[in-house]
Amino acid sequence: MSTVAKKPKLKTSAMIASIAGEGQVTRSAPFGHALVELARSKSNVIGMTADLGKYTDLHIFGKEFPDRYYQMGMAEQLLMGAAAGFAHEGAQPFVTTYAVFATRRAYDFIHQAIAEDNLDVKIVAALPGLTTGYGPSHQAAEDLALMRAMPNMTVIDPCDALDIEQMVPAIAAHKGPVYARLLRGNVPAVLDEYDYKFELGKAKLLRDGNDVLLISSGIMTMRSLEVAKALEADNIGVAVLHVPTIKPLDTATILREAKRTGRMVIVAENHTVIGGLGEAVAGTLLGAGVTPPFRQIALPDEFLAAGALPTLHDRYGISTDTMAASIKTWLG
Template identity: 40%
Template sequence: MKEAIDAVKYSGKGLPETRLKTYGNTLLEAGRVNERVVCLSADLTSQTEADLFRGAIPERFFSMGMAEQNMIGVAAGLARSGEIPFVHSFGCFLTRRCFDQVAMSVAYPRLNVKLVGVMPGISSPGGASHQAIDDLALMRATPNMTIIDLGEATEVAQSVYAAIQHEGPVYLRLRRGVLPVLLDDSKFKLEIGQSYLLRRGADVGIITSGLMTERALQAAALLERQGISTSILHVPSIKPLDEEGIVTVAAGCRVLLALDNHNIIGGLGSAVAEVLAERRIAVPFIRVGLRDVYGKAATNAYLFRHFGFDPDQIAQLAAERLEGHTAGSMIGSWQQQQTEQAGWGTDWTDEKKG
């Protein structure tokens, strides 16, 4: 675990700075520097920001059509030839639809293929068929696979270079388009296998990754208003996992939460539970995520509220589990805070950010 409190740019109050198409621009930059980097897409080129690479370096871009399984096989062949292929699709298609090809053609021989799964968890408005709520479980169960769950612009940019430098298969799980900037790139360095302490407190511990880290910071700000201190451990590296960082945070809090933009089965929450059980750490523990159900077709604002992912819902859940603490109602307080600080209504997510 690395302390990264000084690297945090966003306090959880108001709205963070944002950047557009961080991943696509960084991949293009990396491709210009390293001629071994090639780009593959399966009929979702602009939707995964791979169009930026295609437009600038067309000779190293391969459109595979609506055939994800074939794309994985081609990427494996390119890797055997010494190239560093980045393959792109929505996370649900890249993992679930072609799991056998990923396992047998890429992970088993430990080939140098980088899998980029866009639209993680319930961030897609496309309904259950397009929401990657089991991708972490599938990739965690795959030997030789490295998994990085990303949710803010600084680490997304650094993840491209980290994946290139890592020899072997990597699954990058990230969101397209507009991303918050939570971390100062001059003070933060993404490392595979590392976790980052973003905030220190003695009451609540929150272990989080990806899109949920922004919400963890917002929940901590709400808890602070009630005199509740919060530690936040940001865990972009789901596999390999920094078990010692989890142990440290769990041992220093009165209630522990794991936030998952994923099914509670098989994701970060499951990984944390495994560590707690094996290390015999007794702490009240809550997994926040989809509780073994499929997603729905709706806006992000509706989906995150429906599944209990909003900051005030997370803060309320934590406060209610604290022994000796009488939790005041925080439900709705986040939307009210956003209205006061940004002049917006309650529907504050992507529809307004974009």
């Protein structure tokens, strides 16, 4: 009687919040270090958090500038109100918490105290989308939809360490409120090899291809690049258009690339299918009369499960393998 050796189970847990693959090059705390560099030349920059300095890499700023670091306790509404007050007095607050707490718990305070007065507050929020396995209480699957709908708000979804490092001075130079997703800890370094530079409001074509145009943001740009390389073996040419700024959207670049004939357009995002980059791109295409074959890779409109991230990414179709399989199916 023959026996089949069982593969050892991957030891992981819901606590894992890193999206770096095994052996992937990473940089530690790019946001914290970039903010320190910014603050050395801008004396009005302050750091504020709601008991999450260590888990948003803001503690690095606090260690360097203790007199400009404000720990507000577990009180996100107070955090946003105090940030508005500081901004009224000429400070430029960089405010950190988890994305769920910023966009769900403190939404009205951001809306009324910060956005309505167009104040210069930068909200940098960790654990975006499905980057934690802690379940609906910590998974910010709808944050982009909420913040896109807020007048005066600029919305950013960076891909990797380089994106974050370059984003920090760019949003500081922009006057007005910003909501930016944050990857913390050991963050993958993906875009270094693509001669990439972050520009607020600009999408960047990272690679070209004749069969599929993948329009992506955040960690899904990393996944899209992995998929593009994997599908080369099947002679499928995949272009990747990275869209780090969700609002304002670079409609000109999106339309230029989508107008090229013979390519399926697929939007990949670490966000619910409702109200994010996919619907923004679809509305842009339809409004301009551009109608290529169109698909979305995104999180479903449901409360997501708790568990290990690799398992959840496979389950909800945003892992490299499941994305590649979906694309091959759609191409027939």
